[in-house]
Amino acid sequence: xxxxxxxxxxxxxxxxxxxxxxxxxxxxxxxxxxxxxxxxxxxxxxxxxxxxxxxxxxxxxxxxxxxxxxxxxxxxxxxxxxxxxxxxxxxxxxxxxxxxxxxxxxxxxxxxxxxxxxxxxxxxxxxxxxxxxxxxxxxxxxxxxxxxxxxxxxxxxxxxxxxxxxxxxxxxxxxxxxxxxxxxxxxxxxxxxxxxxxxxxxxxxxxxxxxxxxxxxxxxxxxxxxxxxxxxx
Amino acid sequence: xxxxxxxxxxxxxxxxxxxxxxxxxxxxxxxxxxxxxxxxxxxxxxxxxxxxxxxxxxxxxxxxxxxxxxxxxxxxxxxxxxxxxxxxxxxxxxxxxxxxxxxxxxxxxxxxxxxxxxxxxxxxxxxxxxxxxxxxxxxxxxxxxxxxxxxxxxxxxxxxxxxxxxxxxxxxxxxxxxxxxxxxxxxxxxxxxxxxxxxxxxxxxxxxxxxxxxxxxxxxxxxxxxxxxxxxxxxxxxxxxxxxxxxxxxxxxxxxxxxxxxxxxxxxxxxxxxxxxxxxxxxxxxxxxxxxxxxxxxxxxxxxxxxxxxxxxxxxxxxxxxxxxxxxxxxxxxxxxxxxxxxxx
Numbered sequence: 331x332x333x334x335x336x337x338x339x340x341x342x343x344x345x346x347x348x349x350x351x352x353x354x355x356x357x358x359x360x361x362x363x364x365x366x367x368x369x370x371x372x373x374x375x376x377x378x379x380x381x382x383x384x385x386x387x388x389x390x391x392x393x394x395x396x397x398x399x400x401x402x403x404x405x406x407x408x409x410x411x412x413x414x415x416x417x418x419x420x421x422x423x424x425x426x427x428x429x430x431x432x433x434x435x436x437x438x439x440x441x442x443x444x445x446x447x448x449x450x451x452x453x454x455x456x457x458x459x460x461x462x463x464x465x466x467x468x469x470x471x472x473x474x475x476x477x478x479x480x481x482x483x484x485x486x487x488x489x490x491x492x493x494x495x496x497x498x499x500x501x502x503x504x505x506x507x508x509x510x511x512x513x514x515x516x517x518x519x520x521x522x523x524x525x526x527x528x529x530x531x532x533x534x535x536x537x538x539x540x541x542x543x544x545x546x547x548x549x550x551x552x553x554x555x556x557x558x559x560x561x562x563x
Numbered sequence: 564x565x566x567x568x569x570x571x572x573x574x575x576x577x578x579x580x581x582x583x584x585x586x587x588x589x590x591x592x593x594x595x596x597x598x599x600x601x602x603x604x605x606x607x608x609x610x611x612x613x614x615x616x617x618x619x620x621x622x623x624x625x626x627x628x629x630x631x632x633x634x635x636x637x638x639x640x641x642x643x644x645x646x647x648x649x650x651x652x653x654x655x656x657x658x659x660x661x662x663x664x665x666x667x668x669x670x671x672x673x674x675x676x677x678x679x680x681x682x683x684x685x686x687x688x689x690x691x692x693x694x695x696x697x698x699x700x701x702x703x704x705x706x707x708x709x710x711x712x713x714x715x716x717x718x719x720x721x722x723x724x725x726x727x728x729x730x731x732x733x734x735x736x737x738x739x740x741x742x743x744x745x746x747x748x749x750x751x752x753x754x755x756x757x758x759x760x761x762x763x764x765x766x767x768x769x770x771x772x773x774x775x776x777x778x779x780x781x782x783x784x785x786x787x788x789x790x791x792x793x794x795x796x797x798x799x800x801x802x803x804x805x806x807x808x809x810x811x812x813x814x815x816x817x818x819x820x821x822x823x824x825x826x827x828x829x830x831x832x833x834x835x836x837x838x839x840x841x842x843x844x845x846x847x848x849x850x851x852x853x854x855x856x857x858x859x860x861x862x863x864x865x866x867x868x869x870x871x872x873x874x875x876x877x878x879x880x881x882x883x884x885x886x887x888x889x890x891x892x893x894x895x896x897x898x899x900x901x902x903x904x905x906x907x908x
Contacts, residue, residue, distance in 0.1 A: 343603075343605075344605070346603055346605065389604075389608075390604030390605070390607065390608055391604055392603050392604050392605060393603075393604075404604075405691075405692045406691050406692060407611065407690070407691065407692055407693030407696070408608065408611040408612070409688055409693065410690065410691040410692065410693070
C-alpha cells in the first residue's frame with residue numbers, strides 16, 4: 331500500500347534546555363500506509379498522544395521531518411497546518427473536546443464554519459452524519475445531556491464532517507463501556523472500508539487484533555511493531 | 564474645538580487608533596525580532612500564536628484607518644458653517660494651514676501603505692511556509708508608526724480648530740492667475756495651455772490604460788523573476804504618476820470649471836459639493852493610480868520562491884482593477900463634460 335504519513339527521526343522535547351525539560355519522543359521513525367488501520371500502543375506516558383498530535387498537525391516536532399502524501403510539512407506555518415488539518419485530517423480527542431453551549435449538530439458542524447459553508451448546508455451535513463452514527467434523535471441535545479458513548483460518536487461525526495482521508499483517535503476506549511467499544515470498532519471498520527486511513531492510540535486489547543499494524547512505544551521510543559506477518563523489534 | 568457628530572467620531576477614531584497603533588508598533592517589532600532567531604518548533608508555535616491577536620488588531624485598525632480617509636473629508640465639510648469665510652473644504656483647511664496641508668499629504672500616504680500591507684498579509688496567509696512573516700511584521704511596525712503619526716496629527720488638528728477662525732475662501736487661492744496648476748502649465752506648455760490640457764488628459768490616460776492592458780495580457784508570459792518584470796512594474800508606476808499630475812492639473816483647470824459651470828472657478832472641493840458624483844470619479848482615479856503602485860510595492864516586498872506564481876496572478880488582477888478604475892473615472896469625466904455641453908465648445 332502507498333504510504334500516507336511518514337515520520338523521520340522525530341524528536342519532541344517540551345521546555346527544551348530548561349531544568350524541567352521533558353523528552354516525549356526520541357528519534358522516532360515510522361510510516362503509515364494509505365487506507366490502513368494503525369494502532370499506536372504503549373503504556374501511559376509513552377508518548378502516544380504526542381505522536382498522534384504531531385501526525386494530526388496539532389503539534390510540531392522539535393526536530394525531524396513529517397510528511398503527508400510525500401510533502402514535508404515540518405516547515406509549514408500554523409495557518410497552513412490548520413488548513414491542512416481542516417481539509418485532510420479528522421481528530422477525535424480523548425476527552426472529545428465538545429463545546430458545551432452547542433447542541434450535537436452544532437458541535438459537528440464547527441469545522442465547516444471556517445470553510446464558509448452556509449448554515450443550512452452545515453446542518454444538513456451534520457445531521458446526516460449523526461444519523462449514520464445512530465444519533466439522529468440526539469441532534470438537538472447538548473453534550474451534557476449525553477452518555478460517554480454518545481459524546482464520542484458526536485466527536486467522531488465532527489472529525490468526519492469535512493470528509494478527511496486520515497482519521498485519528500486518541501485513546502477512544504478510555505471512557506466508554508465494553509458495549510460501546512464493540513460499536514466503536516464497527517464504526518472504525520466502516521471507515522476503513524470507505525478507504526480512510528485510521529490511526530488510533532490505545533492499549534485496548536480488543537482493538538489490537540483488528541489493526542493492520544501496531545506500533546509499540548515505550549518512553550518515547552519505538553520498541554517494535556507487529557503486522558500481519560508477526561512481531562518485529 | 565468644533566464639536567459635531569463628525570468631529571466627535573473622528574476624535575474617537577484618532578484616539579483609539581493612536582493608542583492601538585503604539586501597541587502594534589511595539590509588539591510587531593518584538594515579533595519581527597523574535598522570528599529572526601533559529602526557533603524550535605515549540606518556540607515557532609509560540610511566536611505564531613502571539614501573532615494572531617496582533618494581526619487581528621492590525622487588520623481592524625488598518626481598515627478603520629482606510630475608511631477614515633473619506634470620513635476626514637466629511638468632517639471638514641461639516642465644519643464649513645462654523646468657520647468664518649469658509650465656503651468649501653479648502654476654506655476649512657485654511658483655518659489651520661500647516662496642519663490642514665499636512666493632512667492632505669499624510670492621509671493618502673497612510674491609505675497607500677495600509678493597502679500595500681493588507682495585500683502583503685493576504686499574500687502571506689495563502690502560502691504554506693509563511694515566507695513573508697518577518698517582512699510583514701517589520702512593515703507593520705513601520706506602518707504603525709505612520710498610523711500613530713496620522714492619529715496624533717488628527718487629534719491635534721481637531722482639538723486646535725477654532726470656531727472663531729476667519730479664513731480666506733478658495734477663490735483667493737485657486738482662481739488667481741498665479742495659481743500653482745496654471746504656473747506649472749504655463750511654464751511647460753505656454754500661455755494658451757488651457758486648450759491643450761484636455762488632449763493631454765485623454766492621451767495620458769489612454770497611454771496608461773493601454774500600457775496596463777498590454778502588461779495585463781503579458782503577465783502570464785513573463786518569467787516570475789528577473790529585471791523584465793521589475794522594469795515593467797516601474798514603468799507602470801512612472802506612467803501612473805505622470806498621469807496623476809496631468810489629471811490633477813486637468814481637474815483643477817478644465818474639468819472642475821466645466822462641471823460646476825463656473826468658467827472662472829477652479830476648486831475641486833467645490834466641484835465635489837456641487838456635483839457629488841464627481842467624488843466617485845475622483846476616488847476611482849485615486850484607486851486606479853494606487854492599484855498600479857501597489858502592484859510594484861507588492862512585488863518588491865512579496866517576492867519569494869513560494870509566492871512567485873501567486874504573485875504574478877495578483878499583479879495581473881491589480882492591473883485589471885487599475886484599468887477598471889481609471890477607465891470608469893475617465894468615462895465619468897467624459898460624461899460630465901458632455902452633459903455640461905462644454906466638451907466641444
